[in-house]
Amino acid sequence: MNEPNPTQGEASQPNKQYDEMPLHETLRRGVKEMGYTEPTPIQAKTIPQAVLGTDIIGTAQTGSGKTAAFLLPILERLLREPTGRIYALVLTPTRELALQAETFLKKLGRHTHLKGAAVYGGVGMEPQQRALRGGAEIIIATPGRLLDHMSRGYVDFRHLRILVLDEADRMLDMGFIPDVRDIVGRLPRNRQTMLFSATMPPEIVRLSREFLNNPRMIRMEEKTVAAAGVSHRAILVEANRKTSILSDLLRQEGMDSVLVFTKTKHRADRLSFQLQKMGVRAGVIHGDKSQSQRVRALEAFRNGSQRVLIATDIAARGIDVEGISHVINYDVPHEAATYVHRVGRTARAQKEGDAISLVSREEQDDFDRIEQFIGMAIARENKTDPNAAPQAPMGRFSQPRHRPGVRPPPRHRYQHKF
Ligand code: ADP
Ligand code: MG
Numbered sequence: 001m002n003e004p005n006p007t008q009g010e011a012s013q014p015n016k017q018y019d020e021m022p023l024h025e026t027l028r029r030g031v032k033e034m035g036y037t038e039p040t041p042i043q044a045k046t047i048p049q050a051v052l053g054t055d056i057i058g059t060a061q062t063g064s065g066k067t068a069a070f071l072l073p074i075l076e077r078l079l080r081e082p083t084g085r086i087y088a089l090v091l092t093p094t095r096e097l098a099l100q101a102e103t104f105l106k107k108l109g110r111h112t113h114l115k116g117a118a119v120y121g122g123v124g125m126e127p128q129q130r131a132l133r134g135g136a137e138i139i140i141a142t143p144g145r146l147l148d149h150m151s152r153g154y155v156d157f158r159h160l161r162i163l164v165l166d167e168a169d170r171m172l173d174m175g176f177i178p179d180v181r182d183i184v185g186r187l188p189r190n191r192q193t194m195l196f197s198a199t200m201p202p203e204i205v206r207l208s209r210e211f212l213n214n215p216r217m218i219r220m221e222e223k224t225v226a227a228a229g230v231s232h233r234a235i236l237v238e239a240n241r242k243t244s245i246l247s248d249l250l251r252q253e254g255m256d257s258v259l260v261f262t263k264t265k266h267r268a269d270r271l272s273f274q275l276q277k278m279g280v281r282a283g284v285i286h287g288d289k290s291q292s293q294r295v296r297a298l299e300a301f302r303n304g305s306q307r308v309l310i311a312t313d314i315a316a317r318g319i320d321v322e323g324i325s326h327v328i329n330y331d332v333p334h335e336a337a338t339y340v341h342r343v344g345r346t347a348r349a350q351k352e353g354d355a356i357s358l359v360s361r362e363e364q365d366d367f368d369r370i371e372q373f374i375g376m377a378i379a380r381e382n383k384t385d386p387n388a389a390p391q392a393p394m395g396r397f398s399q400p401r402h403r404p405g406v407r408p409p410p411r412h413r414y415q416h417k418f
Helices: 027-034 041-050 066-076 095-109 128-137 143-151 167-174 176-185 202-211 220-227 238-250 263-279 289-304 336-343 361-374
Strands: 056-059 086-091 116-119 138-141 162-167 192-197 218-221 230-236 258-261 283-287 308-309 326-329 353-359 379-380
Touching: 027 066, 027 095, 041 056, 041 066, 041 192, 041 218, 041 361, 056 066, 056 336, 066 086, 066 095, 066 138, 066 192, 086 143, 095 116, 095 138, 095 289, 116 128, 116 143, 116 353, 128 143, 138 143, 138 176, 138 220, 143 176, 162 202, 167 176, 167 202, 192 202, 230 361, 238 263, 238 353, 263 283, 263 308, 289 308, 326 336, 336 353, 336 361, 353 361
Parallel strands: 056 192, 056 218, 086 138, 086 162, 116 138, 162 192, 230 353, 230 379, 258 308, 258 326, 283 308, 326 353
Antiparallel strands: none
16 A cells, blocks of 8 residues: 555545555456546545545535545455455445445445445345344445444444544435434544545534544535536426427437436426327436335446436436436426536546426426536527417517626636537
């Protein structure tokens, strides 16, 4: 292992390459075999600190590579430990995220003796019980299911050295904080804790004060990262014509792997039904689908046999698919941060992608706020029908978008296609 350099990880330093990172050769091999050539910015800043055992608060938007930023230091720190005990626990909000982190762990750690296991609800307890009884050194768990196991008395966390709270803001949104608190209260106090989050609402700041000890803050600029590499585009359309506009879009060239967001489960189901009638087949993933339905839909999307996947925000949280070509907002999200999360699904790790939003008149105010939030004007194409619905004029579309006194977003800061 390299000598730790106290200046590593400072904001002014250029990105380190993996070869310059304090990681064992077996881990560098794992990284290379995953096809990662250089660390993402959050990885470059986190890894050198985390391998020293420092507590860390990392904020960076979705898709910035946070998983490897904590898995690699975990593996590095445990390389010399005997098997059969739990040394590290990663808490994550959804089963998809748990499974995904487990997959990354298997790949990154394939040349080590360390084993990881994902523990989540909706499947049998027994295989997970075996993992928790000494079958794995690194546990990646959703809070509810882990508590189930803990209440049965066989989970031994006495050797735990590292705790990671992944996607802390999403755990907050999903109401998991009491469970998290319950779990953390039963872990050894003398441990390294790392907390990762795309955003830092006040509750998460408070939580980090409670759980972390003298943490190092590693913060990536979320707004600019959100815009980088993604070309954004909006289409103004009557609410009742969204499906037909979408079906036209989906037939265009280059629509190879398209993630479509709706605001409710009901709208997701309805959209897939309507698209099917128009001859477009699409998978659906949302909270009311069973585990096996979700896995099947995701797998079909991942392997390309289903090129369109319709999702709600919570269900999409766990989706990590390489090469999503487009994200389409069938519904504009009410929260600007949600927009950032959604478009973070495309152009992942600096690939180019397109984010297209279908904006109805009712959604214009939310869309204006999104532009303000990401600090970027998004080109709008008007596809409203001038002859339709005279009782509901679309006049606002042609008016100046920004009311007097409201500062318009800068129009020149970023490159974008439209
Ligand atoms: P986050 O947790 O920040 O949302 P992930 O850890 O899920 O991001 O990573 C997002 C995507 O980027 C994944 O597909 C992952 O394989 C890929 N990725 C991570 N690190 C690198 C890297 N150094 N080089 C290329 N791709 C990477
Ligand atoms: Mg993540």
